[in-house]
Amino acid sequence: MNRTQDLQRLQKETFDICIIGGGASGAGCALDAALRGFKVALIEKNDFAAETSSKSTKLIHGGVRYLEQAFKNLDFAQLKQVRHGLEERQIVLQNAPHLARPLPLLTPVFSWWEGLYFSIGLRMYDFFAKGDSLPKSRWLSKKETMLRMPSLDAKKLHSAVLYFDGQLDDARYCLGLAHAAAEAGVAVANHLQLIDFEKDTNGKLEGAVVTSTLDNGVEPPFSIKARLFINCTGAMADHIRLKANPTLSRRIRPSKGVHVVLPYEVLKSDDAMLIPKTSDGRVVFAIPFEGQLLLGTTDTDYTQLENEPLLEEKEVEFLLDTLAPYLAKRPDKSQVKAGFGGLRPLLAASESDSTKKLVRDHEVEYDESSNLLSLLGGKWTTYRYMAKETIDKAGELLGAERPCLTADHVLVGGEDFAFEDWKIIQTVYRLAKDIAKHLIRKYGSRAHKVARLTQENIVWSQRLVEKFPFIQAEVIYQVREEMACTLRDVLARRMRLEIMDWEATQEAVPVVANLMAQELGWTQAHKQKQIDEYLQLVQSFIKSAE
Known part of the structure; x- marks a missing residue:
């Protein structure tokens, strides 16, 4: 994943489809569309899985509660949800065996x-x-x-x-989707926010004006041109819908x-x-x-x-x-x-309606006035099915209906995955057992690429914090290969330290900041700003929960 190269593509090329939102729905749609042969752009205002998609209960399930409600209330919509969830559960498990089990x-x-x-x-x-x-x-x-x-x-x-x-690691699974989409030819960029749409004389969308949400000041606003725009922004979907067509009613x-x-x-x-x-x-x-x-x-x-x-x-x-x-x-x-x-x-x-009674279903909505396609609602387990229905509709609108190929498309790191390969990593790279197992579970068959960095610099084999298996080489890999741009990109989503241990997260911040500064060319002032803002954020989490 190369953000600099993809930003250049986004400015110069015209796409069949531009997908707004890099959560499970957006990344899933991007991969599906690319595998069907469409020229695709995927943009995310924050980071992949930064919102809903990294904050789930980490379950892949049909929903036992939905099944109970279906029979108690004779609610066949709930029953449909269970059936789809259980059908998709097996696919989620098989397509990323290192991240789901x-x-x-x-x-x-x-x-x-x-x-x-x-x-x-x-x-x-x-x-x-x-x-x-x-x-x-x-x-x-x-x-x-x-x-x-x-x-x-x-x-x-x-x-x-x-x-x-x-069970899945939701944030890394979503990243795996985005990474797989990038390898399938999608122009991908995180930290790129939609400001407004450009429209033709008939009010149809023809461009998305975007700007960087990183504060380094090197990415001025520009327009992404596409034949069709797909809104996959989850809880923010109404914001995008109303920007495209202010007359629409709120749905979320x-x-x-x-x-x-x-x-x-x-x-x-x-x-x-x-x-x-x-x-x-x-x-x-x-x-x-x-x-x-x-x-x-x-x-x-x-x-x-x-x-x-x-x-x-x-x-x-x-x-x-x-x-x-x-x-x-x-x-x-x-x-x-x-x-x-x-x-x-x-x-x-x-x-x-009480939120507890609402069905976790989805809907693919097409607004003919603006030509905006929106994927609304849904849940993690059925992301692939939701993406399939969305890209089916996109193909219909673009006059190029093609079959969905994602049911057996293995994600990045899932190719030739064997958990027992941790023993090879432990031996070859002289890493501790818990570190070797961790690398295999999080990077799958690409764990060797992370471990190999410890030979480039022996210091990178050191742990970030003593009681966790995360090592410095992961930060380097995440910046070079996984489009990590901020401290939180690394500590909250590519590693899950922020959601596991606030004290350890604060301890790891200086080391991670130094590594990222070296790789990304941060100034001392920018590095310190990143540290101060992130530590302040973690402190706000602690105070809120006290």
Whole structure:
């Protein structure tokens, strides 16, 4: 991924399709369109997966809650969501095996009746997932349950139901889509914001005026020319729609969801836990992720789209209170190591609908007046299906309908992936076992390219912080190969340190800043500005959650 070269292409070339938004939907559309032979541009105002796509619960699933609602309310839209989700789950797993894997989940129950209820429900979930490779659900005895999850309250526990879904590193999966799109010929640029549209005499879009959101002052505004523009901006979709056609009505109802990160020892299990009942009518997941425990999520209306949603004290308490009844030892607020807030781009039928009741479905909308195509709503698991429907429509509009090829297109790092190759990396490059395993899990078959940098400079084999497997070579690779431009690009998304441990993140900042400054030619003043602003941001996260 070469941002400088792609910026030149964006200024000089005319594209069939320009996609606005570099989350899962936008990157998925870009890859799909490129594989169908279209000339494609992909722009993102911040960074790939910077918003919703990096702030999920990290699950690839059909949605057990949607299945329950479908039968309780005879809501076939929910049932369709489950079916599509389970169909796509297998594809997400197989196309990036280094970034996505099966995850066992336990649902603890406190009575025989509860066990029967959830066992029947999850058997139905298995039925809709027939034909995939994940193990089927089963009802566990109390003894089996405690062996798998010893932190549970044995006095209350009756048994548990075990089932399987998928887990992914959402930010790196999205980056993998963007990287694969770039290798398929897409002109890609992050930190490039749409200012306005240029229109012809009939009001049809013909250009997108964009400017850099980096503060180095070297990229003046310019126009990207394309035959068709696709809006994939998630919670900000109405902003783009109204810029293209001010007469349109708003369609998006943003919902805020937060997660807290606790030490692995709180659950002491490699299984995740599904908490099926909460005081606000949701389900909550406690999931092992990157050696920590991820707990979430919530669901509340959010209207301040100009501000990043933060994890707040009351939300921390709600999540801890929700987890506490299941554990022998109540988790303490002092154990919270990090957390994050994100937005869901929900489609609402009316202003009065509760966000908890809204279907996580999507819609491909075409505005004939402006010629803008918008992908609205949706969820991570079905990103590929959503992109397929969008590019199907794009092909129809461009008079070039071609088949979708993404179902078996392996993403960057997934080619010839073998997890056991970590042993080769450990031996050849003399790296610690946890570092070698980490590199294979995050970069897949391209982990050797990262490890090889340690031979270019032995210092780059050093850890960024002592208790995590991240090494300096990764920062170099991420700048050179993965279009990392800011400290947060590295620490929040290409590495997941920001969402795992705020204290460790602050410790890593000076080292990462020095490495990036060397690679990107930052001045001392620019480097210090990056450090000061990012540390201030992390401090704001900490204060909000206290």
